[in-house]
Amino acid sequence: MSNDKQLSACEFRELEEDELIHVDCLEHVYPDGTSSLHNVCFSLFKGEIVVICGANGAGKSTLVEHLNGLVKPKVGRLVVLGQEVTQKTGVITEVGLVFQDSDSQVFAPTVLDDVMFGPLNKGFTADAARLAAICALERIGAAHLTNRIPYYLSRGEKRLVAIAGVLAMNPEVIVADEPTSDLDPFHSRQIESVLFELKTDFRISIVIATHDMDLAARIADRIYVIAEGQVIATGTPRDIFYNKSVLARANLNEPTAVRLYKRLCQGGSASDFKPVKEHDLVKLLEGVIGKAEP
Amino acid sequence: MSSDISSLEDFMRVALIIVACVNAYRGCLGGLMTNIGFEKHLPDLGLITHYSEFGKSPVHEISPWTKIILLPVVVFNITVIIDLRLLLMILFAVVCLYWASELPIVLLLYWWTLPVFFVASITFLLIWSVPGSDLVSYGPIHLTLEGVALFVTLIVKTLIGVTYSLVLLMTTKYNYLTHIISKILPYPLSQIALLTYRFLFLTLEGLKSMVIAMKSRGGLKLSGIRKHGKFYGSVFALAFIRSFDKADHVAKAMQSRGYQGKLASSYYVPRPSAGGYAFIFVAVLLSIFSYSFGRYF
């Protein structure tokens, strides 16, 4: 669905059942006058993974920082977990935010202390906080970092610790800003599967901001595309990734599977099924090859 | 709560200003020092944390309270005692403590040079006017035995202070310090102190890469301090700006993990043992004794 309607007039929508985060007509202007968000509408429902796609400077991080009430809307409406966010509302810690810059998120003297920071602030006892921290570190495959000093960690390791720090707080929603941008393929797959498991096993809702289209294709239930601070399209990965004009307007590439599929079909369509993930493409090719064989 | 958070940001800023100044100082020194190969003279905060968190020496086992209570005792002593022999004995004792903490002695020697350099550069001007028996005299300038003794005394005092502080920092877990500092300092001060200490680590990395980047472009040369005065100025300014920028990010990250102006510390800090209490008692007694008589030892 193209949101051209939004550009002209923006109306507040009804809050739906199961809607955890509801954003209407959000505007944001930085103190220096840079307008970074304009008429943004956004929804997150229980148990889904929503990916916000956009090129550098599109406004992803700015939107993401609104989602737990860290930045409060001056214009527009923001409802998080049923609570209307106003200038007076505090930060909503049930929405865990993993920042793009993990350097400043990780600051305690040891990794364990850092991951315990959130649970302690939530009022856990030291023992309970330690347990939560260790579980979180194990879950993302970073148990070996427990007793390290964050100061000496590589950027990717810091990123893992930052994610564990949010996970340890048992959030209802996790919002991750470019969660895999500085990870190697192994660890980015690991983070990806952790996020996926959190959704399937614990029904935690997840928002990911990224310009990695392959990641978006693999993991998203729904996608928002932003360009120049505006939502220019929203829909399923299939709707978005086969819409050339939207991708061009947002300066984004097609995911690998879509690009390969289009080249293989040379414009024509081999089937009604349009693959978005590599896995889907492989399935499709196996079917075709199977048929072709005598 | 929102007022809480704005005051939190305020004192984060104060902490950051302190850090920026310290860092800028370190940055300039670092720039100078790396060029003449003195990098080791700057205390390595990462290493200090490593020893404090993972050290296993007997001194690490001593109650943090004991070590912290002894700090003012040490400071008191180096303020009042002027007898050089007594000061040397205290220095020896503190170095033994450092050694018993299984901390790197060689690094201590490196780390001593900066404070010594700093104190020496100030006292060097004082010693020429101290009355006493002349060692060298040239016109109105007199170098006396008492003058030399004053010089050495001030340096020994500095070394005692520096070494004991290092022992304290390198044998006490940060969480214990957090707990104790938030117990003994009033609210905003305690948070500023703790955040300052933490932010040092955070901004240091940026500073390091900045110095390296500047050096690789030919800046920060010892030979051209005067010529490159602007460069030093810009290191200072950049360290300042970066720290503010960082403060914003750190504040945001801390708030979104539920921080509301107080570092949560639900730690149990071990109380001093009977031996610890006895030691503090004896140390305080000795201090009073040396205060009464020590000036004339």
Ligand SMILES: Nc1ncnc2c1ncn2[C@@H]1O[C@H](COP(=O)(O)OP(=O)(O)OP(=O)(O)O)[C@@H](O)[C@H]1O
């Ligand atoms: N503190 C700030 N002051 C002024 N302008 C800002 C500030 N932070 C961001 N901007 C501007 O707001 C716009 C949106 O920035 P934002 O960081 O949200 O983009 P992004 O989509 O996250 O980009 P990236 O992929 O590079 O992280 C950009 O034009 C940016 O220059």
Ligand SMILES: [Mg+2]
């Ligand atoms: Mg961003």
